[in-house]
Every structure is written in structure tokens, then in C-alpha cells.
Amino acid sequence: MSTVLVTGASRGIGAEFVRQYAADGWGVHALARDPGRSTVLAEARRTHGDRIRVHAIDVIDHAAIDALARELAGTPIDVLLNVAGVLVSSPFGQSDYERWMNSVRVNLFGPMKVSEAFVEHVAASDERKIVTLSSVLGSIGGNTGGGMYDYRSTKAAVNAIMKSMSLDLARRRIIAVPIHPGWVRTDMGGARADVDVAPSVAGMRAVMAGLAPAQSGRFLTHQGAELPW
Numbered sequence: 541m542s543t544v545l546v547t548g549a550s551r552g553i554g555a556e557f558v559r560q561y562a563a564d565g566w567g568v569h570a571l572a573r574d575p576g577r578s579t580v581l582a583e584a585r586r587t588h589g590d591r592i593r594v595h596a597i598d599v600i601d602h603a604a605i606d607a608l609a610r611e612l613a614g615t616p617i618d619v620l621l622n623v624a625g626v627l628v629s630s631p632f633g634q635s636d637y638e639r640w641m642n643s644v645r646v647n648l649f650g651p652m653k654v655s656e657a658f659v660e661h662v663a664a665s666d667e668r669k670i671v672t673l674s675s676v677l678g679s680i681g682g683n684t685g686g687g688m689y690d691y692r693s694t695k696a697a698v699n700a701i702m703k704s705m706s707l708d709l710a711r712r713r714i715i716a717v718p719i720h721p722g723w724v725r726t727d728m729g730g731a732r733a734d735v736d737v738a739p740s741v742a743g744m745r746a747v748m749a750g751l752a753p754a755q756s757g758r759f760l761t762h763q764g765a766e767l768p769w
């Protein structure tokens with residue numbers, strides 16, 4: 541049985557990854573900072589039972605991440621999915637640096653720390669993939685709108701770390717990519733977004749399933765297109 545680990549599993553894109561992978565017969569480690577409050581996760585567990593293991597993890601809590609990695613030592617993780625993220629955005633001249641630093645902790649340090657903690661689990665698996673939910677808003681080449689300094693900068697930075705990971709981990713035959721899910725109807729994306737969460741996640745799963753080593757380090761969309769850095 542293939543296994544996936546998903547952060548930010550309480551709602552939105554993360555919860556849909558849990559639901560779809562479990563429905564497909566995968567073992568799922570679902571990480572959420574307050575799983576007891578997630579009705580989506582509770583429903584998924586009712587449907588899929590023990591195939592889904594839930595862990596209370598806040599991605600800014602590095603000691604808790606290390607403790608879970610130790611608890612799961614020896615468990616291969618085929619796909620490590622960094623989904624947890626926050627979007628705060630202040631216009632030029634009104635930066636809120638405390639909130640910005642929290643975004644750095646969640647959107648940048650979170651994927652880095654989880655990837656470092658679980659790299660042995662990924663290396664021991666068949667698929668060996670580390671995927672981080674980035675955003676087209678992190679594309680510097682694609683920035684025609686300005687603004688969103690805090691969110692854009694954390695996603696541009698997470699792209700940089702995924703690129704380095706793709707190079708550093710290639711000798712262990714681990715594939716690492718940042719992926720843009722589309723503009724998705726979730727709490728973050730809002731009701732006016734382009735795409736429902738189910739097709740976005742189905743698209744990303746198909747892209748991830750077909751990832752070849754030559755694509756490691758590329759910035760991809762949920763439809764498999766390549767985005768500019």
C-alpha cells in the first residue's frame with residue numbers, strides 16, 4: 541500500500557487530498573493543528589477508517605514534527621505533501637511584520653522542516669516525492685499585478701527551497717517540486733475562484749503520479765504546465 545503524508549489536512553485542499561488518496565486505497569497520515577475541529581477529517585475517517593491516521597501537528601512546532609518523525613521511523617512515505625499555508629496581505633506602506641513572520645514560519649519554514657524531518661521516510665519509499673503547494677503568486681516572472689508582498693515573498697522563497705531540494709536530493713532519487721493548485725474555491729481562494737477543490741486535487745494527483753526525475757525542480761500547475769520562476 542502506498543502512503544502519503546499531508547499537512548494542513550483539516551480543510552480545503554489538504555482535506556481533499558486526504559479524502560481522494562484514502563478513497564484510492566492509500567494509507568494517509570493526516571496532519572492538522574487541531575484535528576478535533578475538522579468535520580471534513582472526521583467524515584473521511586468515518587468512511588475510510590484506519591487507512592487515515594490523524595496527527596495533531598502545527599507546522600510551526602518543530603519539536604512536534606521531529607517527535608512525529610521519530611514515532612513513524614521505519615514507515616515509508618511515498619508522497620510528502622506540504623499543503624498547510626496562510627494568506628495575509630498588506631498593501632505597500634502598511635506591512636504587518638509580525639503577521640508576515642508567521643507566514644514565513646508556516647509557508648516557508650513549515651515545508652522545509654517537514655521535508656528535513658521526513659526525508660528518510662521518503663527515501664525508503666517506492667515513489668520518493670516531496671511536493672509543496674506553492675502559488676502562481678510566488679512567480680516573480682509572472683507578477684503583473686504587484687502587491688501581496690507577504691504572501692508572494694513566502695511562495696517565491698518556498699519555490700527556491702524546492703529547487704535546491706530537487707538538486708540536493710537527486711542522488712537519493714527523490715523528486716521535489718512546487719505545484720500551483722489553480723485558483724481554488726476554498727476558505728483561502730474564496731467563492732469567486734476558478735476551480736473546485738476536487739478537480740484541482742485530482743489534477744495535482746495525476747501530475748504527481750506521472751512525475752519523472754527530469755521534471756524534478758520544475759514549478760508546475762495542477763494541469764502539468766510549467767510556470768516561470
Ligand SMILES: NC(=O)c1ccc[n+]([C@@H]2O[C@H](COP(=O)([O-])OP(=O)(O)OC[C@H]3O[C@@H](n4cnc5c(N)ncnc54)[C@H](OP(=O)(O)O)[C@@H]3O)[C@@H](O)[C@H]2O)c1
Pocket residue numbers: 547548549550551552553554572573574597598599600622623624625626627646673674675676720721722723724725726727728729730733
Ligand atoms: N486556494 C487557492 O486558490 C490557492 C492558490 C494557490 C496556492 N494555494 C495554497 O494551497 C495550500 C492550501 O490552501 P487552501 O486553499 O486549502 O487554504 P485554506 O482553505 O485556508 O486551508 C489552509 C490549511 O492550512 C492549515 N494551516 C494554516 N496554518 C497552519 C499551521 N500553523 N499548522 C498546520 N496547519 C496550518 C489550516 O489549518 P486550520 O484549519 O487549523 O486553520 C488549513 O488546513 C496553501 O499552501 C495555499 O497557499 C491555494
